[in-house]
Amino acid sequence: MKKFLIFLAGFISGAVVLLGVLLLIAKGVENNSSQIQGLTLFEQPGEVMPAKSYEVLQVVDGGNALANAESGHNTYYGMVVLFLADENTNYYDDQIIKVSQGKCVRQVGTYQYPTKNGYKTVPAVRLYKK
Numbered sequence: 001m002k003k004f005l006i007f008l009a010g011f012i013s014g015a016v017v018l019l020g021v022l023l024l025i026a027k028g029v030e031n032n033s034s035q036i037q038g039l040t041l042f043e044q045p046g047e048v049m050p051a052k053s054y055e056v057l058q059v060v061d062g063g064n065a066l067a068n069a070e071s072g073h074n075t076y077y078g079m080v081v082l083f084l085a086d087e088n089t090n091y092y093d094d095q096i097i098k099v100s101q102g103k104c105v106r107q108v109g110t111y112q113y114p115t116k117n118g119y120k121t122v123p124a125v126r127l128y129k130k
Contacts, residue, residue, distance in 0.1 A: 036061050039082075039124055041109035049105040049125055051078060056095040060113070065091035066122070082111040082124045097127075104130055 051069035055076035058066050063085035069078030085091060099105055109124040 036064065036111070038112040039109060040111075041124070042107070045126070045128065046107040049079075049081065049107060049123070051105070052099045054081065054083070054097040054099075054105075056083070056091050056093055056097065059091050059093060063089070063091060065095070065097075066113075067097060080120075080122045081105075081107075082122055084108065084124055084126050086126075099127065102130055104128055 049069070053070045053076075054067035055070070056065045056067045057080070060066060060082070065083045065085070067081055067083055068076040069081060070076055071078035083089075083091060083097065091097075104127075105125045106128050107123040108126050110121050111124045112119050112121045114120075
């Protein structure tokens, strides 16, 4: 009986250690999958983007959105940017993102993605309070 209890205690402690190691591995994989292929972030936010509204063209990996800057009165054929999503932001196709007073859009990096004619590189941006 004593040998069985020692075996059982060893088995249970081994299972607990194995589960702990698997959780750590899963956490590492999860963190790596949140990185976006083609995205390069700056150490600090860069320049302020001049457009006051953007139209989402397409939502891509991680809920991030490729969007056209407004080029004129309600026309969106300006520069393409990648809006980076966060836990409080959900983008959707054809959404109009307006930059309200007291906020600005700043470039935080670049995003490169494949197209029919090779690769395209666009600014990666976030919405900030001024």
